[in-house]
Amino acid sequence: MALRIIIGLVLTAVAAGIAGRRLWWLVRIGRTGQPAPERIEALRQHPGQQGETQVTEVIGQRKLLQWSVPGLAHAFTFWGFIVLLLTIIEAYGSLFSRHFAIVLIGTWAWVGFIEDLFAVLVLAGIVTFAVIRLTTDPKRAGRRSRFAGSHTGAAWLVLLGIFLVIATLLLYRGAQINSGQFPYPHGAFASQIVGHWLHPLGAANAGIATTFILLQLAVILAFGVFVTYSKHLHIAVAPINVLFSRRPNGLGPLPPMRSNGKVLDFEEADPDSDVFGIGKIEDLSWKGMLDLATCTECGRCQSQCPAWATGKPLSPKMIILELRDHAFAKAPYLLAASEDARAALPDAARAEAERPIVGDADARGVIHPDELWSCTNCGACVEECPVDIEHIDHITGMRRYQVLVESAFPTEAATMLKNLENKGDPWGMGESRRADWMTDLDFEVPVVAGKIGDDVEYLFWVGCAGALEDRARKTTRAIAQLLHAAGVSFAVLGPAETCTGDPARRMGNEFVFSMLAQQNIETLTEAGVRKIVASCPHCFNTIAREYPQLGGNYEVIHHTQLLARLLADGKIKPVTPIEEKVTYHDPCFLGRHNRVFTPPREIMEQVPGVHAQEMHRCKERGFCCGAGGARMWMEERIGKRINTERIDEALGTDPDTISTGCPFCLVMLGDAVAAKKGAGEAKESLEVVDVAQLLVRSVQPAGTGPGPAGDGAGATGRP
Ligand code: SF4
Ligand code: SF4
Known part of the structure; x- marks a missing residue:
C-alpha cells in the first residue's frame, strides 16, 4: 500500500x-506581448455575454x-x-x-x-x-x-x-x-x-x-x-x-491600431517608441499570443479559406502555426534578462530573432508576402475556428506594419491608395462624377446641402462603386427607384460623399482610413444625419461598425434589409413574373460579417416566378468573390481566380441569373461570367444582378424592360 x-x-x-x-x-x-486592456474592459462590461459563450462554445461545443x-x-x-x-x-x-x-x-x-x-x-x-x-x-x-x-x-x-x-x-x-x-x-x-x-x-x-x-x-x-x-x-x-475573444465574434469591424495598449493617435505617434501594427512577434498583444497557443491545428479554417481553396500559399492555419513556431524559437531572445544575455545566445537563437515577420525566402521571413496579401478578409476562418482565433486581426496587424513602416505592398494597390488620398475614390474619378448616376431618373433625388431636411428619413449612402462603377450604378438606380416608389424620403450626399476608407483599412493603411473616416463623420455630423441606408456591404460594415470607433454613431441599414421591410409592409408590390432560376451569392461583409442572410432571400421569394436555388457554399459558409481585403485592387497571379471558382459553383446550379447584394461581388462575378461566356462555358443570357435590380424589374409593369441601364461613362471593375 x-x-x-x-x-x-x-x-x-x-x-x-x-x-x-x-x-x-x-x-x-x-x-512579452503588448497590453490589451480593451479585452479586460470588454469582459468587465459584458460578463454575461462572455459567460454565455463559455456555456455555448466551450461546454456546449457549439x-x-x-x-x-x-x-x-x-x-x-x-x-x-x-x-x-x-x-x-x-x-x-x-x-x-x-x-x-x-x-x-x-x-x-x-x-x-x-x-x-x-x-x-x-x-x-x-x-x-x-x-x-x-x-x-x-x-x-x-x-x-x-x-x-x-x-x-x-x-x-x-x-x-x-x-x-x-x-x-x-x-x-x-x-x-x-x-x-x-x-x-x-x-x-x-x-x-x-x-x-x-x-x-x-x-x-x-x-x-x-x-x-x-x-x-x-x-x-x-x-x-x-x-x-x-x-x-x-x-x-x-x-x-x-473568454477574451471579441464579441459577438471577431468579424465585422477591425480593431483600431493600438500601441502599448492605447489607441494610436497618428498626430502624436512617436516612430521610435510606438508600435505600428505587427513588425515583430512581440508586437502581438498577449491575446494574439494566446491565439497562437490555442490553435488545435484542426484545419477547419484552412478548409474554408478561398485563398487556400484556389491554390494560393495562404492558409489561415499556417499563418497561426508559423507565428507560433517563430514565437517559440525566438523565446530565448524574448526571455533573456539583458542585452548581454541576448548577445550570449547561440547563433541559431539570435538568427531567429532577426527574422523579419514578413519577407520572402531570401529574407527568411516568417510569413511570405504572397500569404499576407492573398487574404480577402472574407472571415471564413474566424467563423469556423472552434476556439475563436482572430486570424484577420493578425493579418491586418502585419499588413499595417508593411504598409505604414516598410511601404511594402503590391504595387498595383498603390494607385488605389493614391486615388483615395487625392480624389476620395479608388478609381480617381473625383467628386464631380458622384451624381452622374441619377441624371436620367424620372424623379429628383435631393442632394444634401448643409443640413439634411427634417422630412428626409434616410441618407442613401451610395458608395464609390455605386456612384462610379458602370455596372454598380444600375443597382444604385434600382434602389433609388424602389425607395421612390415606396414613398421613402431619402437624400444623398452627392459630391460631398467620399470613400468610407474601407479598402485602405483592409490593406493596412490606417492613416488614410482615419483621414477619410474623419472627413465623412464630419460631413455626416454637420448634416445631422441619423439614419443611413447603404447599398455596399463594405460601406455598411464600415459606417455601422467601424465609425463608432471614431465617434460616428448612426443607425445603418443595408438596402436589402430596407427593401425586405418595405415588401413586408406592402409598400412595394412586385407584379411582373420573372420566370428564372436564380442563385444568390452571399457577400461576405453582408452575410458572415454582419449576419444579414435572410433579407435578400426574402426579396427573391417575393418576386413572382423566381425559382431560388442555393449553392452548396452559402450563408455562414458562403464562398468569397475575391474582392474583399482590398484584393479588388490587386492582381491575382497565383492559382485559380477566386471569382472563377465561385462562378463554377454557381454554374453547377444551372442558373438563369446570379443575384447578390454587393457592388464588388457584382463586378467580380460579372467578370467571371463574361470570361465563361467568352470560353463558351456559360449561356449568353446568364446575368449577374443585385437583388434590387431583380425586384425593380418585377415592380415595373411587364414590357417596360429591365431596370435602367448604365450610361457606360463610369468606371468598370478594377482601376
Ligand atoms: S479571411 Fe478569408 S481569405 Fe483571409 S485567411 Fe481567412 S478564410 Fe482565408
Ligand atoms: S480553425 Fe482555429 S484551431 Fe483550427 S486550425 Fe484553424 S486556427 Fe487552428
Whole structure:
C-alpha cells in the first residue's frame, strides 16, 4: 500500500514539475506581448455575454458541432474528460484506501453508469477521429486535407494516450470488481464486462487493480505533460481564449491600431517608441499570443479559406502555426534578462530573432508576402475556428506594419491608395462624377446641402462603386427607384460623399482610413444625419461598425434589409413574373460579417416566378468573390481566380441569373461570367444582378424592360 502511495505521489510531483515549468515558460512568452486592456474592459462590461459563450462554445461545443461527425466525436471526448475527472479522484483515492469512494455520490449506481457510459463514448470518439485522420491523410489528399501542414504525428500520439487512459481505467475497475474493491454495486456496465473477462485470474485481480491504477495515473500524468508541449495545450487555454475573444465574434469591424495598449493617435505617434501594427512577434498583444497557443491545428479554417481553396500559399492555419513556431524559437531572445544575455545566445537563437515577420525566402521571413496579401478578409476562418482565433486581426496587424513602416505592398494597390488620398475614390474619378448616376431618373433625388431636411428619413449612402462603377450604378438606380416608389424620403450626399476608407483599412493603411473616416463623420455630423441606408456591404460594415470607433454613431441599414421591410409592409408590390432560376451569392461583409442572410432571400421569394436555388457554399459558409481585403485592387497571379471558382459553383446550379447584394461581388462575378461566356462555358443570357435590380424589374409593369441601364461613362471593375 505504502509503495503504491509513494509511486503515485512521486509520479504526480515529477509531472507537475515538468508541466508547471513549461506553463510558466509559456506565460512568460505571452507576457512579452503588448497590453490589451480593451479585452479586460470588454469582459468587465459584458460578463454575461462572455459567460454565455463559455456555456455555448466551450461546454456546449457549439462551433465544433457544426461539423456533425467530428464535432460529435470531439464533444464526446470533451464531455467524457469532464465526467472522468471523477474517476481520477477515485484513482488517487484508491492509492490511499482500497475501498475508497467519493463522499456521498461515490457508490451511487447512476454515477458508475455515467462514468462508464462516457468512457465508452470517448472510445467511440477516438475511433471516429482515427478514421477521419486515415481518410483525410494529407499524404494522400494533399492540399485537400484540412490536416495538410498540421502535426499529424502528435495527433496520433494523443489518440493513443486517450485510448490508454480509457483502457487502464476499465482494466483497474474490472479488477477492482473481482477483488471486492469497486465502489459501485451496479450501473458500471463496461467495468463489469471487463471484470467478467478478468474473473478467471482470481486472486491476481488485487495486484492487477494496483498495477492499472498506477498505470492509469502514469498515463494521465504523461498525457498532462505532453499537452503542455503540443497543440493539445488548447485543452487548457481554449476556454481562456474564448473568454477574451471579441464579441459577438471577431468579424465585422477591425480593431483600431493600438500601441502599448492605447489607441494610436497618428498626430502624436512617436516612430521610435510606438508600435505600428505587427513588425515583430512581440508586437502581438498577449491575446494574439494566446491565439497562437490555442490553435488545435484542426484545419477547419484552412478548409474554408478561398485563398487556400484556389491554390494560393495562404492558409489561415499556417499563418497561426508559423507565428507560433517563430514565437517559440525566438523565446530565448524574448526571455533573456539583458542585452548581454541576448548577445550570449547561440547563433541559431539570435538568427531567429532577426527574422523579419514578413519577407520572402531570401529574407527568411516568417510569413511570405504572397500569404499576407492573398487574404480577402472574407472571415471564413474566424467563423469556423472552434476556439475563436482572430486570424484577420493578425493579418491586418502585419499588413499595417508593411504598409505604414516598410511601404511594402503590391504595387498595383498603390494607385488605389493614391486615388483615395487625392480624389476620395479608388478609381480617381473625383467628386464631380458622384451624381452622374441619377441624371436620367424620372424623379429628383435631393442632394444634401448643409443640413439634411427634417422630412428626409434616410441618407442613401451610395458608395464609390455605386456612384462610379458602370455596372454598380444600375443597382444604385434600382434602389433609388424602389425607395421612390415606396414613398421613402431619402437624400444623398452627392459630391460631398467620399470613400468610407474601407479598402485602405483592409490593406493596412490606417492613416488614410482615419483621414477619410474623419472627413465623412464630419460631413455626416454637420448634416445631422441619423439614419443611413447603404447599398455596399463594405460601406455598411464600415459606417455601422467601424465609425463608432471614431465617434460616428448612426443607425445603418443595408438596402436589402430596407427593401425586405418595405415588401413586408406592402409598400412595394412586385407584379411582373420573372420566370428564372436564380442563385444568390452571399457577400461576405453582408452575410458572415454582419449576419444579414435572410433579407435578400426574402426579396427573391417575393418576386413572382423566381425559382431560388442555393449553392452548396452559402450563408455562414458562403464562398468569397475575391474582392474583399482590398484584393479588388490587386492582381491575382497565383492559382485559380477566386471569382472563377465561385462562378463554377454557381454554374453547377444551372442558373438563369446570379443575384447578390454587393457592388464588388457584382463586378467580380460579372467578370467571371463574361470570361465563361467568352470560353463558351456559360449561356449568353446568364446575368449577374443585385437583388434590387431583380425586384425593380418585377415592380415595373411587364414590357417596360429591365431596370435602367448604365450610361457606360463610369468606371468598370478594377482601376
Ligand atoms: S479571411 Fe478569408 S481569405 Fe483571409 S485567411 Fe481567412 S478564410 Fe482565408
Ligand atoms: S486556427 Fe482555429 S480553425 Fe484553424 S486550425 Fe487552428 S484551431 Fe483550427
